[in-house]
Amino acid sequence: MAAGKLYIGRKVRDLRLANQATQQQFAERLGISVSYLNQIESNQRPVSATVLLALADKFKIDLSDLSGAEGDRLLSALAEALTDPLFSSQAISHQELKMVVHNAPGIAHALIAAHQAYRHNSERLASIDDTLGRASTVVEHTPYEEVRDFFHFMDNYIHEIDVFAERLADEIGIGDQDTHAALSAHLENRLDIRINRSTGTGDIIRDFDEERRLLTLSPYLVPASRDFQIALQIAQLAGDEIISQLLDKAAFRSSEATEICRMGLHNYFAGALVLPYGRFMTAAREVRHDLDLLSARFGASIEQVCHRLSTLQRPGQKGVPIFFARIDRAGNITKRHSAAKLQFARFGAACPLWNAHRAFEAPGQVIRQLAETADGVRYLCIATQVTKGDRGFHAPRQHYALALGCEISYADQFVYADDMDIGNRTAFDPIGISCRICERANCAGRAVPPLKSRLVIDHRKRGRLPYHIG
Numbered sequence: 001m002a003a004g005k006l007y008i009g010r011k012v013r014d015l016r017l018a019n020q021a022t023q024q025q026f027a028e029r030l031g032i033s034v035s036y037l038n039q040i041e042s043n044q045r046p047v048s049a050t051v052l053l054a055l056a057d058k059f060k061i062d063l064s065d066l067s068g069a070e071g072d073r074l075l076s077a078l079a080e081a082l083t084d085p086l087f088s089s090q091a092i093s094h095q096e097l098k099m100v101v102h103n104a105p106g107i108a109h110a111l112i113a114a115h116q117a118y119r120h121n122s123e124r125l126a127s128i129d130d131t132l133g134r135a136s137t138v139v140e141h142t143p144y145e146e147v148r149d150f151f152h153f154m155d156n157y158i159h160e161i162d163v164f165a166e167r168l169a170d171e172i173g174i175g176d177q178d179t180h181a182a183l184s185a186h187l188e189n190r191l192d193i194r195i196n197r198s199t200g201t202g203d204i205i206r207d208f209d210e211e212r213r214l215l216t217l218s219p220y221l222v223p224a225s226r227d228f229q230i231a232l233q234i235a236q237l238a239g240d241e242i243i244s245q246l247l248d249k250a251a252f253r254s255s256e257a258t259e260i261c262r263m264g265l266h267n268y269f270a271g272a273l274v275l276p277y278g279r280f281m282t283a284a285r286e287v288r289h290d291l292d293l294l295s296a297r298f299g300a301s302i303e304q305v306c307h308r309l310s311t312l313q314r315p316g317q318k319g320v321p322i323f324f325a326r327i328d329r330a331g332n333i334t335k336r337h338s339a340a341k342l343q344f345a346r347f348g349a350a351c352p353l354w355n356a357h358r359a360f361e362a363p364g365q366v367i368r369q370l371a372e373t374a375d376g377v378r379y380l381c382i383a384t385q386v387t388k389g390d391r392g393f394h395a396p397r398q399h400y401a402l403a404l405g406c407e408i409s410y411a412d413q414f415v416y417a418d419d420m421d422i423g424n425r426t427a428f429d430p431i432g433i434s435c436r437i438c439e440r441a442n443c444a445g446r447a448v449p450p451l452k453s454r455l456v457i458d459h460r461k462r463g464r465l466p467y468h469i470g
Helices: 009-018 023-030 034-041 049-059 069-081 094-103 105-130 142-153 159-172 179-189 223-238 240-250 255-274 277-286 291-298 302-309 355-361 408-413
Strands: 194-197 206-209 214-217 322-328 333-338 367-372 378-389 397-407
Touching: 009 034, 009 049, 009 094, 023 034, 023 049, 069 094, 069 105, 094 105, 105 142, 142 255, 142 333, 159 179, 159 223, 159 240, 159 255, 159 277, 179 194, 179 223, 179 255, 206 223, 214 223, 223 240, 223 255, 240 255, 255 302, 277 291, 291 302, 302 322, 302 378, 302 397, 322 355, 355 367, 355 378, 355 397, 378 408, 397 408
Parallel strands: 194 214
Antiparallel strands: 206 214, 322 333, 322 397, 367 378, 378 397
């Protein structure tokens, strides 16, 4: 497929303003006319290879930072919001959506937020109507979704925390010695906090007594979880100032969202501490993203490794653009991020044809799949099942499928692509984002009709589906 033209007017304009340059000054430095620069900034013309090289040379920027990954995420979210029947009277083309995303991303974000508020109010009214006359509690998920979108549109990479955590990891000696020994020594010698093992059988896995400077951990934690909890305690103390500054800038609408995000940033810090950016990315390349080998080398869980791989988006030092999701048995996506073109649905379950669902049928195995989305982009997809929960015969456990993958052009960097017929187009399974926004007309796995398509019912004929998608 031919490469698409690159319209990055907003980014070029932001770069010019950041350098406090007029269009005349900026155009002279790039060696182009003012009229051409004006057309680029207004997205009337794409940038040429010559201009891209000039931007990299004159302003010392990474060309990958000018890619459309951020725009792809915003475009996907906006397109999904506009599939709502609320907008059925508006025939909005894909090109119009791209114009809004490229030229006025703030308006796109505002429309997504307004649609999300509309959905919540509609769900609340429906819940009240359904439970009228009975005691009930209406659960509002807005703070969680607000935080989810914060990480999503930050590309799941928090530069300030990541760099700080990597410096601290070097100071502690992560990678040069046993991770548990390094973390424990730092906690006790530098932060004056003792580690104690609980003798109870409750569900508390970590308890910090600030007055006694005592961190109590459950004795039943597996080593990877134990070390992560120690790293989390370090994150809460060492990263407090930088995390508070980030939360102030984020300006969440509620204190609940702020504290949920604070927890997420603590977790991010802990992950960046036990899996330092440079060391981890180098190791990932060496072992060709072999999850088992990365887990063994860093003493981390498979889920921690998958999650960390999806955050390798540091400007000038990016890893492979990866999508990552965690899915429960009901098909709910409980974690999601994509640095690739594939974007997960904000609402609803994942595509039933995706290999992630098959992971539950083969515990402990890595399930591989070659897949193609409706836009013609092909992917290498891998999935594996993990079990989480307390130890003990009667302890409840949760089973999740971890899904990871990349666009097929990066497949050679993954050990999982070995012996797969990636050159054969017919080897790729057709998948979608979710049934409610997928427009594949003849999919046997479809659960519900697409929201914005007209359904044609022919009582004389019956195919795979009881309707035709017009």
